[in-house]
Amino acid sequence: MNLPLAVLTPFLGAALAAWLARRGRAPAAWGAGGVAALALAWLAPLLPAAFAGETAIQRLAWIPVVGLDLAFRLDGLGLLFALMILGIGLLVILYAHYYLSAQDSLGRLYAYLLLFMGSMLGVVLSENLIQLLIFWELTSLSSFLLIAYWRKREAARRGARMALAITGAGGLALLGGFVLLGEIVGSYELSVVLASGDLIRAHPLYGATLALVLLGAFTKSAQFPFHFWLPHAMAAPTPVSAYLHSATMVKAGVFLLARLFPALSGTPEWTFWVGGAGLATLIVGAVIALFKHDLKGLLAYSTISHLGLVTALFGIGTPLAAVAGVFHIINHATFKAGLFMAAGIIDHECGTRDMRRINGLWKYMPHTAVLAMVAAAAMAGVPLFNGFLSKEMFFAEAVTAGGQLRFGGWLPAAVTFAGVFAVAYSLRFIHDVFFNGEPIDLPKTPHEPPRWMKVPVEILVALCLLVGILPAQTVEPLLAVAAGAVLQGPLPAHDLALWHGVNPALWMSVIALVGGVLVYLGRRPLYALHDHLAGRLDARVIYEHLLEGALGFARRLVAALDTGSLQRQAGVLIVAVLVLGAAGMLGADAALTGTRPVQSIDGVSLLAAAALVAATLAATRLHRRRFTALTIVGAVGLIVALAFVKFSAPDLALTQLAVEVVTIVLLLLALYFLPQESPAESPKSRRWRDGAIALLAGGGAAAISWAVLTRPTNSIAGWFLENSVPGGGGTNVVNVILVDFRGFDTFGEITVLAIAALGIYALLENLRLPGPARDGEGRPWDADIHPLILATFARLLLPLALLVSAFIFLRGHNLPGGGFIAGLITAIALIMQYLANGAAWTQARLPARTHPWIAAGLVVALATGLASWLYGRPFLTSAFGHPTLPLLGELPLASAMAFDLGVYLVVVGATLLILINLGLAHNASHHDPTPKSPLRSDLPSRGEETLGAALRVSREDPR
């Protein structure tokens, strides 16, 4: 399982690097470097087989039901990319240690960098397309974080947002493309997809699939016309640019083209779109690069141009062109990473990146200058450097392909034109920066950077030279195995050599070199022309126009739908439900009344139902007198509990009863802070309209209830009833369902309860609400805050109430009861102490914070579930037994009881947290409710007696 581990290591390492950064910069750098090295070490045992051309596939079951595995694949292409990602990643980590200033958080950069590294490894090592896409999106997200690293800078945030918008939209298209591929082939496994090229190309959906996949690849690899995000992403720190825009992020797009080459290439559509986009990007990037005065801007457009070159090679589509494409991926990664790092050094030493001011650095930093010049020569395609080899292969392929395609005659001319500009901008990079007079007005005097900051550049430049001079001895094995994986077949005859004799490609190289020098010499009139045209032809303008349009449309739509009125929203929602419900009811051709015989009505039930209806109507009629309405609603809840008693649901009755008490106390406490009456609502028409809606809703609910109740039922109840005792070890089926059969649901529900309680705690924090100093009649509050009889009885009752709660809890598995009900009873018993004895008295005896109880409950429930893993069973499998103990006799024990204990703790903790904190909220805002009397001076003073006082305001409301 080395492949998943290699991918996972950087993700885990990200947290490690961030943590190590607290101990200083060096530990952070060692930690991050160690993580990358560890990921490399995981891959090491697989390297010999991969170099031998074998494909290793390792899989872990993920969602077997839908046939999704976490599948990883290491073949030549994955190998090449993994080595580049980890190798250049290591160099970037070293470089960043020296690049970032002391004020910038190195830990954050390393954490993001490692997240990105892991995502990128996931992309290149995935066997499953959906999994590949997930990592693909992760690269978009982590590169967003990296580009916006200097988050206080507006340009960084804008550049990051633009990159995310473009690559994210491309990722969406790619998802569509992958789904279509999966539909065509019948599998998301790359092995299957790559072997089904003929099937895919012959399929009617081929065009749509190709378009969607290419949208994903082109946006990621900054192909024209989606190229404009890349220059804006240069707002990132230079180590990030060196990593993302040489070897990794932007190479993900061309990686995808290479990866799916056997499946999608070889059609006229492929050649037209991939070749066309590549060629356009090649030329546009090369031309614009010359006119960028910003060092990194030049490199960004040069990157775009080189990505276009690779894309164009894959577009040409011959096996030899694919080999050249892979070769150029390697070469571009080495020289461009080196160039970005050199640019970073220059920026670091000069304090600016403007080439109109940076001149003549040769005198100040000759060592860096040599390194940068070698890398720039490789970028220009000068012989003896690696860029020359792949560029000449490209020229040769352009000539060959040009002879076969329609309008192909232009192809050699077009690529030579791009070559001319590549030489020109490389020359500018060398001449402008290192020669061309003296520096102009630099913020600081440049000198050579720290020794180790140059080491990564030296390594990369050495690679450029080695590959450039001795290609067959150095890069050939890696290239052969990677290109073999791209083609999924035999390699074409290719000759990696410096000298191929005098042929058209050589002439094109000569023309490019000479022409480039000439263009550079005539640059000044060209700059003037460019300044004249600049800003008129910018895809960014179109992008921002589109973005603004989309945002404006969304704003107008929201403004039209959402007027900010809850009443209106609620009304629309209810009417929509009514319309849909009515359509369902009237559309079905069935009688309202079913065939189930109706049970006769007895007098008590009739009375209870009449009371419920009357109380509900009364509460509604009197709703403006809030205290009265609340009292009546409490009565309604009690009648509902009676209904549960009548219809064989003792557990529900107990729960309803307990919840009713807690709810009413809670609402009374809240009412203290709110106006005691609602004002009359203004328009009469609204009341009539709402009345009509309410009548329809009530009528509809009654009709549906009637229809359901009069129809026979055929439910899965039988299974639960039969398996409750043998499977769950309890006779109270409702409780067994809660803690055993559907324990996972219950676990979710107590989590919701915990979250609600914590949310309420946060809402109440720093709440400043003045409570009324006097009651509704203008009388001051009663001085007797804690009536002696109530206080005494409450204390006496506490142990009894807790005993009852324990009893209810213990019998819950077999008789009505259980964690929910017991928890509510305990909570009520404790709240009673607050009400009767006051907060000061109670808090001296009880912990004020019940957060730990909630946490303990969740942990107990979770641990019970996890414990079954120890026995090799699924989560939350329960075990039970009936051990016989001396004195106590037979004791029914089930592991579900521990789970129920967790439920109990959460319910107690959450209920107390909510009610106690609302009661204590008075402390901050309360007027002294009691006129001080000498007799009461021994009592805790203002604010602490608030729960009782809060209750009283409502109780004494005379209406």
Next chain:
Amino acid sequence: MELLIALAIGTLTGCGVWLALRAHTFPVVLGLTLLSYAVNLFLFATGRLVVGRPPVIAAGAAYTDPLPQALVLTAIVIGFAMTAFVIMLALRARAELGNDHVDGKNE
């Protein structure tokens, strides 16, 4: 008997909806409370109305459907948590905005 429950559910729903459409927070909370009674009763009633057969296993007994009961039991507790959350929101809104209108503005 079925008629009584259907009428009760209907009344609770209608009154709950009417209160939920009011302009001040407290009546809305009362309305939501009534609505949750209605919904709980309805869910419970999908197990049909059975008198005197609680789902507690005993020799030779017949039982009602336990599944809606398990469903409603947690629904009651969650309903309490949600009522509490909404009323706290109302308090917070009163503290921040100075009124108890549902839209946060005095008409």
